Amino acid sequence: MIRLALIGIGMGSRAHLTLEAIEAIARADLILIPEKGEEKADLAALRRAICDEFAIHPRARLAPFAMPRRDEAEPDYRHRVEDWHARIAAIWAETIRRELGEKGHVALLVWGDPSLYDSTLRIAQSLPFAVETKVVPGITALQALAAAHAIPLNTIGGAVTITTGRNLRDKGWPEDAETLAVLLDGTLAFETLLPGAYTIWWGAFLGLPHEILIAGPLAEVAPSIRAARAAARDRHGWIMDTYLLRRAAP
Numbered sequence: 001m002i003r004l005a006l007i008g009i010g011m012g013s014r015a016h017l018t019l020e021a022i023e024a025i026a027r028a029d030l031i032l033i034p035e036k037g038e039e040k041a042d043l044a045a046l047r048r049a050i051c052d053e054f055a056i057h058p059r060a061r062l063a064p065f066a067m068p069r070r071d072e073a074e075p076d077y078r079h080r081v082e083d084w085h086a087r088i089a090a091i092w093a094e095t096i097r098r099e100l101g102e103k104g105h106v107a108l109l110v111w112g113d114p115s116l117y118d119s120t121l122r123i124a125q126s127l128p129f130a131v132e133t134k135v136v137p138g139i140t141a142l143q144a145l146a147a148a149h150a151i152p153l154n155t156i157g158g159a160v161t162i163t164t165g166r167n168l169r170d171k172g173w174p175e176d177a178e179t180l181a182v183l184l185d186g187t188l189a190f191e192t193l194l195p196g197a198y199t200i201w202w203g204a205f206l207g208l209p210h211e212i213l214i215a216g217p218l219a220e221v222a223p224s225i226r227a228a229r230a231a232a233r234d235r236h237g238w239i240m241d242t243y244l245l246r247r248a249a250p
Contacts, residue, residue, distance in 0.1 A: 001102075001103055001130060001131070001132055002096060002100070002102065002103060002104060002106055002129065002130070002131045002132070003104070003105050003106065003131070003132045003134065004106045004107075004108070004124055004127075004131045004132070004133045004134070005024045005027070005028065005105065005106070005107045005108070005133075005134045005135075005136060006108055006110050006114040006120045006121065006124065006133065006134070006135050006136065007021050007024050007025060007107055007108065007109050007110060007114075007136040007138070008021065008110050008112060008113040008114055008135075008136055008137050008138015008139065008140075009021060009047075009050060009109045009110060009111065009138055010111075010112065010138050010139035010140075010144060010207060011111065011112070011139070011141065011144050011205070011206045011207040011208060011240065012043075012046040012047075012050075012111065012207070012208060013207035013208055014049075014050060014053065015207065016138065016139045016144070016207055017050070017054070017138075018136070018137070018138065018139075020136050020137075021136050021138060022054050024107060024134070024136045025050070025051065025054040025055050025107055025109070026054055026055065026056045027105050027107075028055060028060055028105050028106065028107035029059055029060060029061075029100060029104040029105045029106070030060070030061060030062075030063055030096065030099050030100045030104060030105070030106045030107070031047075031051050031055060031060065031061070031062050031063065031106075031107045031108070031109070032063050032065065032092065032095060032096075032106065032107070032108045033047050033048065033051075033062050033063060033064040033065070034064075034065060034067045035064050035065065035066055035067060036067050038237075039237035039238060040237060040238045041237075042236060042237065042238065043238060044064065047109050048062065050109060051109075061099065063095050063099050065091050065092075065095050066091075067088070068084065068087045068088060068091065069084075070084040071083060071084070077166075081119075085119055085122055085123050085126065086126060088119075088123050089123045089124075089126045089127055089128075090128075092123065092124075092127060093127050093128050093129065102129075106131075108120060110138065111240065112138060112139070112140050112141050113137050113138040113139070113140045114135050114136075114137070114138070115135070115137065116140050116141075116142075116162070116183070117162075117164065117183045117184055121133070121135070139207075141183060141206060141240070141242040142162070142181050142183075142242065142244075144203070144206035144207050145181075145201065145203045145206060145242055145243070145244060146201075146244070148203050148206055148207075148211065148213055149201045149203065149213060149215055149244075151201060151244075153179065153181065153244065154179060155178065155179065155246070158178050158179060159177075159178065159179070160179045160180075160181055161174055161177045161179065161180050161181070162180075162181045162183070163180055163181070163182055163183075164182065164183055164184045164185065165182055165183075165184055165185025165186065165187060165188075165189040166184070166185075166189070168180065168182055168185070168189040168190065168192070168193075169187060169189035169192050172192070172193075173193060173247065177247070178246065178247060179244065179245070179246045179247075180244070180245040180246075181242070181243075181244050182242065182243050182244075182245060183242050185241075185242075185243070188222075188225070188226060188229070190218060190222065190243070190245060191222060191226075193218070195219060196247065196248075197217075197247065197248035198217070198218035198219075198245055198246065198247050198248075199215070199216065199217060199218065199245070199246045199248075200214075200215065200216070200217075200218045200221060200222075200225070200243055200244070200245050200246075201213075201215045201243060201244040202214045202215065202221075202225050202241065202242075202243040203241060203242060203243070204228070204229065204232055204239055204240065204241035205232070205236075205239070205240060205241075206240075206242075210232075210236070212228055212232060212241075214228060218245070225243075229241060
């Protein structure tokens with residue numbers, strides 16, 4: 001049987017790998033490496049660097065594959081994502097069969113943690129053959145963000161709502177929410193909020209040498225975040241960022 005390990009690698013820093021993650025990488029016969037074009041070549045390079053250091057199985061080999069693009073012309077978001085996942089699963093299946101056959105240990109290194117706003121578990125479940133899937137938890141972007149700013153995610157006795165930039169932009173601030181942890185925001189959805197007493201803690205490239213942190217009243221620091229984000233994307237060709245928003249009690 002194929003044994004598939006989905007390994008959380010935090011934000012891509014070797015320091016974010018757990019001992020369990022290192023052991024899982026070392027067991028792999030085949031490591032899938034998604035490639036997203038020249039602009040995001042650094043993402044594949046970070047995965048390769050981790051593999052070069054920790055993949056010690058004598059037969060271990062890397063299997064790069066081109067990530068398909070999502071069909072943004074499809075108006076139905078769920079259908080768009082499901083079709084995209086199906087195409088990725090087909091590429092995984094073809095690559096595993098070609099490189100490994102019907103048995104062996106396959107690994108995929110996952111940014112952050114496979115449990116939090118990540119698609120790899122759903123894709124693994126749709127593979128056209130039986131696999132034994134193991135999840136190796138990793139440091140999430142939210143853990144790295146809170147640590148970088150030296151803050152707790154919650155207030156005393158308070159709840160935290162985890163959401164996406166799409167939800168914040170389309171639905172606004174959730175009713176009764178005090179603290180929002182926002183992931184997958186490529187459009188700076190916090191700019192759609194009405195003026196109010198919001199505080200933001202934003203971070204990009206968390207845990208990497210070029211980490212960027214900005215925090216403060218949203219109305220004051222929002223322009224700085226936009227400028228820093230644009231400059232970083234131009235410099236690196238990609239950006240991974242997240243933020244925490246807190247609304248003061250009325």
